Amino acid sequence: MNSKTITYIFLAFIAVLGWNSFAIQRDEKMFDDYVRWKNLEGWIYFKDDAYVSIEIAVKDKVCNKGSFHKKDHLLVLCYYEQWNNLEYVKTRQSKYEG
Secondary structure: OHHHHHHHHHHHHHHHHHHHHHHHHOOOOOOEEEEOOOOEEEEEEOOOOOOEEEEEEEOOOOOOOOOOEEEEEHHHHHHHHHHHEEEEEEEOOOOOOO
């Protein structure tokens, strides 16, 4: 494969990822909830029909060259079958809280 073909494949892959992120709707009842799960706790960061991601840590980026994001987020996945083990703690009132 030449570099042009690899570039097109990469761009197509990114386009699909971007569309999927855009197309999936968040469940407002769960988004921004703070939960405990096993020995972890954190904010619900993303919800899908199959899983939720829980943000358990945030830190400043060491190098954000080429990135608009200023933070790194550490997320764990909790699959649908395990949602009954999630313990609700609280809901964030503002996106700037927590």
